[in-house]
Amino acid sequence: MTHPTEAPAVPAPIDHWIGGAPFAAVSGRTAPVRNPATGEQIATVGLATEAEVDRAVQAAEAAFPAWRALSLTRRADLMFTIRQLVRERRDEIAELITAQHGKVLSDARGEVTRGLEVIEFCCGIPHLLKGAMSEQASTGIDVYSLRQPLGVVAGITPFNFPAMVPMWMWAVALACGNTFVLKPSEKDPSVSLYTAELLRDAGVPDGVFNVVNGDKVAVDALLAHHDVAAVSFVGSTPVARYVYERATAAGKRCQAFGGAKNHMVVLPDADVEMAADAAVSAAYGSAGERCMAISMLVAVGDVADPLVAAIERRIPAVTVGDGADPASEMGPLITADHRDRVASYVANAGGEGGRVVVDGRDGADGDANGFFLAPSLIDDLEPGMAAYDDEIFGPVLGVTRVGTYEEAVALVNENPFGNGTAIFTRDGGVARQFSFAVQAGMVGINVPIPVPVAFYSFGGWKSSLFGDRHLYGTEGIDFYTHSKVVTARWPDPATSTVDLGFPQTR
Template identity: 60%
Template sequence: MSNPTRITHLIAGSPWEGTAERTSEVFNPATGEVTGVLDLASADLVDEVVTGAKQAWQDSWGSLSLAKRTQVLFKFRELLHRDRERIAALITAEHGKVLSDALGEVMRGLEVAEFACGIPQLIKGGYTENASTNVDVYSMRQSLGVVAVISPFNFPAMVPLWFVPVAIACGNAVVIKPSEKDPSATIAVAELWTEAGLPDGVMNVVNGDKEAVDALLGHPDIKAVSFVGSTPIAKYVYETATANGKRVQALGGAKNHMLVLPDADLDLAADAAINAGFGSAGERCMAISALVAVDSIADELVEKIKDRMGKLRTGDGTRGSDMGPLVTGAHRDKVTSYLDSGVADGASLVVDGREGTYDADGDGFFLAPTLFDQVRPGMSVYDDEIFGPVLSVVRVRTYDEGLELINANPYGNGTAIFTNDGGAARRFQDEVEVGMVGINVPIPVPVSYYSFGGWKNSLFGDTHAHGTEGVHFYTRGKVVTSRWLDPSHGGLNLGFPQND
């Protein structure tokens, strides 16, 4: 194996030239080899980067015209499209997901960049002439300053692209801290901003761990924080950042349910359960991890899913496999531990992923797709967000029982219903207490001009990602009341002003 590559920060458009006091290892999950050594930022370096970003915002980007901002955004969009396959390969090399899935991630992020290209329309205010006699009222939206993005390992390109293009389009400077497990795709995307003509200092990448995160959350010049990750950390980010006076959108974990009614097309439902349960090795916040089946069709549905699982290939994401490895050995071992606990709790282990074979060289972090049946609330495989290729079948007697089960869950990120009954689907979309709903669609990730986000313990803060809510998050409103007096006007009046 060749020597691991040094991976460092991207500050003001250039790689950092300093020497890190602390580093961490980056792995190829398909082989288990160390491929990179990552520089970890100190609190002092974070302060230096934020200070530079604030200066760049004040000197250039924050006051730049919308027309010139839009030119940069269109150029960035073209460059991202040009480099989509290179960035997908970086994702596969450090995260492990198969190349087709990695490319899909980049393309969904590209959609947000395209949405942000319409910023002149998205950010325009309103105007009311003669609201009162000779008084005009108008509104505007202005940038915040420097904003922070803290992104997770499971989507090293798409999640940053949910936030950064919108934040930059709105006139802000950005400091992003990618996951230390797979930072290279984030850095590669950030480099494209410089090539697109973004002024130095407006887009910065600092790699790090909790020290860097805490430095961002507490820095007085960071005005807003966007975060995606597990619920305990999302709650910590929200509480810490808001205590320091920042606005926050912190997207947390999930336990997504797919309710299958007796009238559903079971072949379609089985395909959907496979695709949504095992894509990206289950390391998706929108993965289906709990399939809720009405008893009359549960046996047949389980058999259809089991049959399809036997046809899946698990292995190196560059070899045409259906599913790749998990991101690290420690995470693989944690996910594997749920198989023993599920059996101990009384669930039926229909397909044991530990018995799978893998198409890969070396000792990668693999676990093949796993299927449990007869799962109930109270079992750890149901209660916990496993974040791996483990699908649990929960049996219910009726639609109402299934709905009650979903609504009782502390998470409310995504859900789906499979049915051919329009009335049942319409009732479900109204009654379910979840932020994103699919009807015969297993992964209901909204398109870029709608906003992404869940309810309950899946979201801390009031604002979702991208779409109109994203634009509002990265700007603040101002309303101006204006009267231009003619030369004849004058006189004193101490009364409270009234509309007339």
């Protein structure tokens, strides 16, 4: 007698969200969604066609007039409701992040919290959108300013923060009265669909928030679409440059955030143990898959040897494993290809003159099929070496040694990236000088990951940003609104005359 074999489980499909409801992908093109801790395919995401992108944009366009006309009080009320739902469902969102990105649950909860801070900032939108007024700017003339939404705006977001970075975009955009089309990473898209359901539950009208999953086809369609007024992008520098050039050539407003090579300068007067704690935390948290991770340590003078030794002592205590395991402190990388690429920098560092102090290829724990790589530490790196020059985006901390503070600042300023930087010192005067002189958009003083709080703005300099406005905060409000100035006069018709001269204040 033969027994029928059990059919293999079919990975669950992940579709789009258009016009307030799920929308099944029709292109026939798909991508696998995997659990990075096991390598197992857990879902299949449909990749959008140009027609599907157009459908999402048209849904947003149709919803815009009513959403724009909604009172600021009502929009603020909705933001408060969204805030409450995100707080209540924080653990569910974090579990989705861990399942598809791989970061540990505590880190995933922290991601949601930092996104929630921007939603809370947007609850004050009636104040944030206030204009100014000058009565009697000229005789009988008042002048006042307005902030008005752009229309349909799009966000193209990365895999490493599938909840937080979209929140940094859509929360501000919606609060300002725009409608939104989100194109998340196809590697971990489910958080975006969960967000769409959450916003629906909060009372956000159909079509105000839409999700199209996809690859370059969807990106290009958004960049070219004539009804998309602005695009926000976060990703690698080459793609950021491409997005910015395509979007602006199509007449769109664009902010495109690229890569980073964040340096942490440690001066001889710094507390070595505190600096080592900070370096390990900032380099290896989220497996180094953060654009604000510290990837280069600049050790000044005789602090280098004790600092490297202190970091080396700490690395074996970092528990690498499945992010769903509460004991894990660092999870896997997002894909096998990315893990192998990161590992190649460790493998090749010695041949370029670097010294591999800790080789993470030897210490990866967890499921053998998962995409694990333990923390690595490479000393004696210098500009010109691949491990120094490239954004590795993994758990690899490089160390370069310099003799003076001036040499350290020069290294930071000569780097083509300018996302974030930090200095560890007990000298307030030197710290103040560093913040004045260093060429980076975000600076930490004894703070290794200086991501600004929600009422400031996030963004770098140089090749870390294409565009002139940063994310969230007041610059986010600027990005997602037009400024309009109204000059008003209510004269007595009996005093009206023809005057061909250039208008003057009188």
